[in-house]
Amino acid sequence: MTIHSGRTSVIALAVAALVATATAIVTVAGTAPAAQLAASTVENEGADCAVPALPDAGSLPTNARLPDPFRRLDNSRITTTGDWRCRREEIKRLAEKFVYGEKPAKPQSVTGTVSGSNITVNVSHNGRSSSFSASVQLPSGTGPFPAVVVLGGFGADTAAIRAAGAAVINYDPYAVGREGTPRNNKQGAFYSIYGNTSPTGLLMAWAWGVSRIIDVIESSGGTVLRADATGVTGCSRFGKGAFVIGAFDQRIALTMPIESGTAGVPILRGVPGEGAQSLSSAYGEQPWFGDAFGTFTGSPNRLPVDTHEMVAMVAPRGLFVMDNPHIANLGPRSASVAALGGAEVYKALGAGDNITYWSDVADGTHCANRPEWRTPLQQNIQKHLLRTGNAAGAMRISSRAQGNLAEWRDWTTPNLGQSPSNPPSSQPGSPSSSPPGSPSSPPPVGGCAASVSVNAWTGGFVATIRVTAGANPINGWTVAMTLPAGATITNSWNTTRTGASGAVQLANVSYNGRLTAGQSTEFGFQGTGSLGTPPTTCTAT
Structure with missing residues (x-):
């Protein structure tokens, strides 16, 4: 049985004010x-x-x-x-x-x-x-x-x-x-x-x-x-x-x-x-x-x-x-x-x-x-x-x-190109464009580069990291990052993580390590504390 029959009941879903109780934003x-x-x-x-x-x-x-x-x-x-x-x-x-x-x-x-x-x-x-x-x-x-x-x-x-x-x-x-x-x-x-x-x-x-x-x-x-x-x-x-x-x-x-x-x-x-x-x-x-x-x-x-x-x-x-x-x-x-x-x-x-x-x-x-x-x-x-x-x-x-x-997935999100139905004046962005508020980084000359975008609130944050291959294809990548004191990772996705605080390493998983030249992929993690802008390096394998 479902929890609510909904056949005769009339319930007004009255909501009064936004309450900041976020656990992930x-x-x-x-x-x-x-x-x-x-x-x-x-x-x-x-x-x-x-x-x-x-x-x-x-x-x-x-x-x-x-x-x-x-x-x-x-x-x-x-x-x-x-x-x-x-x-x-x-x-x-x-x-x-x-x-x-x-x-x-x-x-x-x-x-x-x-x-x-x-x-x-x-x-x-x-x-x-x-x-x-x-x-x-x-x-x-x-x-x-x-x-x-x-x-x-x-x-x-x-x-x-x-x-x-x-x-x-x-x-x-x-x-x-x-x-x-x-x-x-x-x-x-x-x-x-x-x-x-x-x-x-x-x-x-x-x-x-x-x-x-x-x-x-x-x-x-x-x-x-x-x-x-x-x-x-x-x-x-x-x-x-x-x-x-x-x-x-x-x-x-x-x-x-x-x-x-x-x-x-x-x-x-x-x-x-x-x-x-x-x-x-x-x-x-x-x-x-x-x-x-x-x-x-x-x-x-x-x-x-x-x-x-x-x-x-x-x-x-x-x-x-x-x-x-x-x-x-x-x-x-x-x-x-x-x-x-x-x-x-x-x-x-x-x-x-x-x-x-x-x-x-x-x-x-x-x-x-x-x-x-x-x-x-x-x-x-x-x-x-x-x-x-x-x-x-x-x-x-x-x-x-x-x-x-x-x-749940073994596929990646493609970078969809322009089509005749989307002329340059209204061409949508793509997964490889920078998220709002994130620093933009030119493709590296070789190896890979990583840029970080953070959504933060009091006591927590969610970070999205974009890895971009340089002038040559890569078969895998590892992002090294040093978290500030008090910041701890509680959950991560699209990455294999080593460590939760201090110096951490975040490597590719099976389906997102291989990138062609200039191609990007994203992973992310959620944490407590304040992340700020941590020192980050990317190493290609």
């Missing part, structure tokens, strides 16, 4: 150009991509590591930012086939109305029809307004959303895909159109419903709500829904899942080892997953996709994942790995500032008030919906449930 490298902050004007930009035949479930190999989000189905890796559009389409179709079920394209007819208090949606397709509605709460001021879709009546601080200048759309997912039904007799507006034996699960049905709401807003003339500035949020099972909604409609400018648990953000491969709700339990509790996922409940390592790639599907749009590190059943450690893995795609696209993962909260009650989230919530609304802010995203991960991406 990492600013994600890569600054998004202003043009990338806007959502798409279409539901799926890659609909015209030529996608190779998808593998059959019976032929899938076992892979305990997370699939490489940059590797195409033909086994080649993408090399430019423009390549991501069709690579995302491949991930989308894999996720539909093996995890969630298919999300049909826009039906033949979608009509409805938008007012300051209500949205109606009427759908007709292949001789079948259905309808549903959602209530609207406007903020003060003069519209048209951006809006946040709140699933199930709880899971967001609606007062804070409206105070920030966005409307609230209260969406009842059960009107579109009802819980408590067997898989061979699904009910709701989606299944009235596509049949009660449709293999598509509830989460994707809920996503289809929000897409139809956006269709109606688009056709309404934009006098009340802005179709180009829509967010989505929800907690628990509705956090699962918010995550899928944002991943599968590129018109969603800001996706904000809260404590989503299994079938939400946590990597599926990590759920069995963390003590989270099991895949078989989540599959059997409700038809959240698509029917085809039943084959993988006991063997997630056979999946050709995982949720870090659904995180990546949101890129470069705004993503703010809120999580609870106090409840293992929610899989927060696996969720942090998904966020870190997906953030690699954000960084490669030059949009690292657009993703935040925040599990550093004091109260362990499921879907409780979170004073720590109010400020980043409003900052994300300002940035991605109002487009008046520029707050950088961060990985603020609690030490109670801190995943290590290095343990």
Whole structure:
């Protein structure tokens, strides 16, 4: 069973003030150009991509590591930012086939109305029809307004959303895909159109419903709500829904899942080892997953996709994942790995500032008030919906449930080059460009060089170190560093570490030691005390 039923309860996630209780704060490298902050004007930009035949479930190999989000189905890796559009389409179709079920394209007819208090949606397709509605709460001021879709009546601080200048759309997912039904007799507006034996699960049905709401807003003339500035949020099972909604409609400018648990953000491969709700339990509790996922409940390592790639599907749009590190059943450690893995795609696209993962909260009650989230919530609304802010995203991960991406991947993040869709005036950055606030270092003449970027707070820090090869390729590297008195490393990633204080050495791991001339890679560590700017040298092997 999940921790919170969410069927009749209405819980206002009222949050009051930012509390500095950080255990890990990492600013994600890569600054998004202003043009990338806007959502798409279409539901799926890659609909015209030529996608190779998808593998059959019976032929899938076992892979305990997370699939490489940059590797195409033909086994080649993408090399430019423009390549991501069709690579995302491949991930989308894999996720539909093996995890969630298919999300049909826009039906033949979608009509409805938008007012300051209500949205109606009427759908007709292949001789079948259905309808549903959602209530609207406007903020003060003069519209048209951006809006946040709140699933199930709880899971967001609606007062804070409206105070920030966005409307609230209260969406009842059960009107579109009802819980408590067997898989061979699904009910709701989606299944009235596509049949009660449709293999598509509830989460994707809920996503289809929000897409139809956006269709109606688009056709309404934009006098009340802005179709180009829509967010989505929800907690628990509705956090699962918010995550899928944002991943599968590129018109969603800001996706904000809260404590989503299994079938939400946590990597599926990590759920069995963390003590989270099991895949078989989540599959059997409700038809959240698509029917085809039943084959993988006991063997997630056979999946050709995982949720870090659904995180990546949101890129470069705004993503703010809120999580609870106090409840293992929610899989927060696996969720942090998904966020870190997906953030690699954000960084490669030059949009690292657009993703935040925040599990550093004091109260362990499921879907409780979170004073720590109010400020980043409003900052994300300002940035991605109002487009008046520029707050950088961060990985603020609690030490109670801190995943290590290095343990889950055997791939590196490529330096994506310029593509025709990204002219020089708006070319995104890449993982090998310096993070905000870091010292820039020219490539060394020979050997390797290391530059350090530090995010610090009272009593702690996170350091990101970039290793750059010189004029010749290298097969390995070691960074020597002398930490000041009182500074101690407590955790590290993408490196083999010797020592935790004083003179320490940090060497490459198996997958990031070999660098071509001028190529860079990054590793990092978290610690207590004050790091300052420690003396650092890099030695190539």
